Amino acid sequence: MGTSGQDVTQDDVARAAGVSRSLVSLALNGSPxxxxxxxxRIAETAARLGYRVNAAAASLARQRSRTIGLVxxxxxxxxxxxxxxxxxxATSARDxxxxxxxxxxxxxxxxxxxxxxxxxxxxxxxxxxxWLSDEDLIAIGEEVPVCLIGRRSPGGxxxxxxxxxxxxxxxxxxxxxxxxxxxxxxxxxxxxxxxxRFERESALRRAALAAxxxxxxxxxxxxxxxxxxxxxxxxxxxxGLVVHNDILAIDAVPVLRETNRHxxxxxxxxxxxxxxxxxxGEFSLTSIDQLEDVLGTTAVRLLCxxxxxxxxxxxxxxxxxxxxxxxxIRGSSCPGRERLTP
Amino acid sequence: MGTSGQDVTQDDVARAAGVSRSLVSLALNGSPxxxxxxxxRIAETAARLGYRVNAAAASLARQRSRTIGLVxxxxxxxxxxxxxxxxxxATSARDxxxxxxxxxxxxxxxxxxxxxxxxxxxxxxxxxxxWLSDEDLIAIGEEVPVCLIGRRSPGGxxxxxxxxxxxxxxxxxxxxxxxxxxxxxxxxxxxxxxxxRFERESALRRAALAAxxxxxxxxxxxxxxxxxxxxxxxxxxxxGLVVHNDILAIDAVPVLRETNRHxxxxxxxxxxxxxxxxxxGEFSLTSIDQLEDVLGTTAVRLLCxxxxxxxxxxxxxxxxxxxxxxxxIRGSSCPGRERLTP
DNA sequence: CTGAAAGCGCTTACAG
DNA sequence: CTGAAAGCGCTTACAG
Numbered sequence: 001m002g003t004s005g006q007d008v009t010q011d012d013v014a015r016a017a018g019v020s021r022s023l024v025s026l027a028l029n030g031s032p033x034x035x036x037x038x039x040x041r042i043a044e045t046a047a048r049l050g051y052r053v054n055a056a057a058a059s060l061a062r063q064r065s066r067t068i069g070l071v072x073x074x075x076x077x078x079x080x081x082x083x084x085x086x087x088x089x090a091t092s093a094r095d096x097x098x099x100x101x102x103x104x105x106x107x108x109x110x111x112x113x114x115x116x117x118x119x120x121x122x123x124x125x126x127x128x129x130x131w132l133s134d135e136d137l138i139a140i141g142e143e144v145p146v147c148l149i150g151r152r153s154p155g156g157x158x159x160x161x162x163x164x165x166x167x168x169x170x171x172x173x174x175x176x177x178x179x180x181x182x183x184x185x186x187x188x189x190x191x192x193x194x195x196x197r198f199e200r201e202s203a204l205r206r207a208a209l210a211a212x213x214x215x216x217x218x219x220x221x222x223x224x225x226x227x228x229x230x231x232x233x234x235x236x237x238x239x240g241l242v243v244h245n246d247i248l249a250i251d252a253v254p255v256l257r258e259t260n261r262h263x264x265x266x267x268x269x270x271x272x273x274x275x276x277x278x279x280x281g282e283f284s285l286t287s288i289d290q291l292e293d294v295l296g297t298t299a300v301r302l303l304c305x306x307x308x309x310x311x312x313x314x315x316x317x318x319x320x321x322x323x324x325x326x327x328x329i330r331g332s333s334c335p336g337r338e339r340l341t342p
Numbered sequence: 343m344g345t346s347g348q349d350v351t352q353d354d355v356a357r358a359a360g361v362s363r364s365l366v367s368l369a370l371n372g373s374p375x376x377x378x379x380x381x382x383r384i385a386e387t388a389a390r391l392g393y394r395v396n397a398a399a400a401s402l403a404r405q406r407s408r409t410i411g412l413v414x415x416x417x418x419x420x421x422x423x424x425x426x427x428x429x430x431x432a433t434s435a436r437d438x439x440x441x442x443x444x445x446x447x448x449x450x451x452x453x454x455x456x457x458x459x460x461x462x463x464x465x466x467x468x469x470x471x472x473w474l475s476d477e478d479l480i481a482i483g484e485e486v487p488v489c490l491i492g493r494r495s496p497g498g499x500x501x502x503x504x505x506x507x508x509x510x511x512x513x514x515x516x517x518x519x520x521x522x523x524x525x526x527x528x529x530x531x532x533x534x535x536x537x538x539r540f541e542r543e544s545a546l547r548r549a550a551l552a553a554x555x556x557x558x559x560x561x562x563x564x565x566x567x568x569x570x571x572x573x574x575x576x577x578x579x580x581x582g583l584v585v586h587n588d589i590l591a592i593d594a595v596p597v598l599r600e601t602n603r604h605x606x607x608x609x610x611x612x613x614x615x616x617x618x619x620x621x622x623g624e625f626s627l628t629s630i631d632q633l634e635d636v637l638g639t640t641a642v643r644l645l646c647x648x649x650x651x652x653x654x655x656x657x658x659x660x661x662x663x664x665x666x667x668x669x670x671i672r673g674s675s676c677p678g679r680e681r682l683t684p
Numbered sequence: 685c686t687g688a689a690a691g692c693g694c695t696t697a698c699a700g
Numbered sequence: 701c702t703g704a705a706a707g708c709g710c711t712t713a714c715a716g
Binding site: 351352353363364367368371396399402404405 | 708709710711712
Binding site: 007022025029053054060061062063 | 695
């Protein structure tokens with residue numbers, strides 16, 4: 001029946017199945033030491049009684065939990081949703097649970113969130129573009145396996161997976177120069193401690209220089225519109241406009257229209273993340289694809305490897321997995337020639 | 343120092359502070375039975391040693407955890423971010439942890455997510471507009487205190503907090519008729535089992551009828567653009583266009599422009615959620631405000647009340663808290679007359 | 685105000 | 701292939 005009543009324990013299952021308590025545990029955890037026939041009988045009894053493992057007890061006994069903590073900076077970016085989904089799949093494929101915590105601009109809130117994840121003794125932490133100092137990250141890495149997504153490993157015992165920002169910048173700048181844009185502008189969020197933001201900017205600057213162009217930078221608030229408007233008015237020439245991410249880039253679309261700039265001829269708008277916003281017909285943004293699925297599955301793998309080392313084994317040195325990005329080309333930069341590169 | 347090493351336990355703290363194990367527990371949990379001076383000394387020792395409670399052990403001993411599970415349908419709506427933030431604040435104000443799980447269109451994934459929350463023996467579950475049947479919800483309510491947000495209580499032991507859909511519909515329709523719109527169209531997502539979607543539609547229909555108007559309904563996919571275009575072409579007369587939420591409504595903005603409809607004269611676009619997207623200058627959407635902060639804090643309160651009842655006490659009957667929505671009026675319906683109603 | 689002891693539900697050597 | 705026993709770190713009556 002699987003009904004409620006107070007919690008059913010392994011004891012109840014053991015009694016009902018006429019076996020010992022430990023056998024139930026072994027059977028339910030799929031130990032090879034249990035006869036298949038017995039295992040099946042126990043599993044059936046457990047299901048019939050509505051047994052559900054008590055994760056707290058299991059973690060305590062096992063000295064380690066089977067859940068991974070995911071810390072996202074916020075939920076305002078579809079990229080984060082993709083990541084969360086991919087990680088959800090990757091973890092459940094390994095029979096792990098995933099708990100998401102949403103950070104905040106306020107460091108205090110972020111720290112509290114991480115603390116509560118540590119209290120649960122998560123087996124590892126995945127942090128997406130965290131607003132934390134390298135020192136903080138390394139300190140957290142001392143307590144629990146950590147894998148960063150979208151940010152370079154700061155050393156210590158902290159791993160990371162990210163897309164090659166230089167390669168992404170080269171893809172974008174290459175695309176823009178092919179389109180004969182004369183200058184390149186970058187619009188990014190006005191933030192103080194977001195490392196990835198600055199890395200993106202400097203990668204773009206370097207790639208632009210290498211192509212003989214300079215990079216003009218404007219910072220924007222929540223709405224990128226005003227910054228884009230400024231940028232356009234100071235660049236009447238054919239301009240390659242790089243916006244920090246899709247969600248900001250959609251603010252640029254109406255501005256282009258208003259100011260009478262024509263994608264493909266005197267303007268080319270490109271951005272990052274290639275989320276569903278970029279794919280929408282109304283926006284149709286050329287955008288860097290970050291390969292969220294690869295990012296996610298890799299992060300989980302790195303974390304599990306580090307966790308499996310246990311407290312034994314010499315601490316693994318930090319690993320920094322760098323992925324080649326792709327560029328999804330759409331109407332915002334060259335109408336009529338949509339494709340995926342490379 | 344608060345450094346790492348293997349986990350510090352209450353035992354370690356007790357030894358270091360020269361007191362008994364139980365006293366440490368009492369002190370750290372702020373029991374009034376402990377002398378203030380002792381409490382302080384123990385707290386200091388704990389901090390110095392880098393002690394962090396083992397939530398698994400605490401939950402097990404206490405037979406109840408101090409974390410609430412939040413289940414969101416997805417992360418594609420800024421409304422969910424607001425909710426998550428508010429709940430984060432509300433829970434930490436009560437010294438509870440919040441774990442977020444992101445659902446999915448696939449019921450199997452959603453069930454697994456809920457299962458893993460139940461395995462942790464969360465003290466309660468908050469579900470936002472869940473894609474689950476009433477029966478499923480009631481069944482979950484048998485296992486753990488449940489509070490729904492944005493959906494009517496299905497009975498059982500399940501509470502709910504939501505905005506009055508009828509009142510919201512009346513606000514919108516009232517606003518549209520004031521603007522002399524002749525017909526009303528509703529564009530909502532094409533879904534099969536989203537109760538809130540249908541409730542919204544029927545509330546609108548009823549309010550429209552009461553105002554002597556009929557409601558034309560078009561369903562849309564991920565991009566609302568095409569549905570909006572259809573709607574507009576079949577309604578050349580002044581049209582009040584209600585879109586299911588902000589994120590879909592922004593697809594309508596460029597369509598209005600293309601088709602040369604003018605907000606305030608022959609078209610008035612309104613939507614739901616009043617998120618940051620609605621507030622952006624480029625979109626400036628008139629939108630129903632759902633009072634996320636009230637929704638969130640109320641949900642936490644209801645949950646705690648039900649949890650405090652414990653296994654004793656006659657089961658509380660379900661509560662259905664209904665809030666009066668507000669309407670934020672912006673340029674998409676009447677340019678130049680932005681305000682908040684009521 | 686403080687300490688000794690039992691127990692939460694599970695896992696895991698260990699001995700058969 | 702199976703069972704008896706210890707222990708994970710904490711909380712909580714209970715007795716002083």
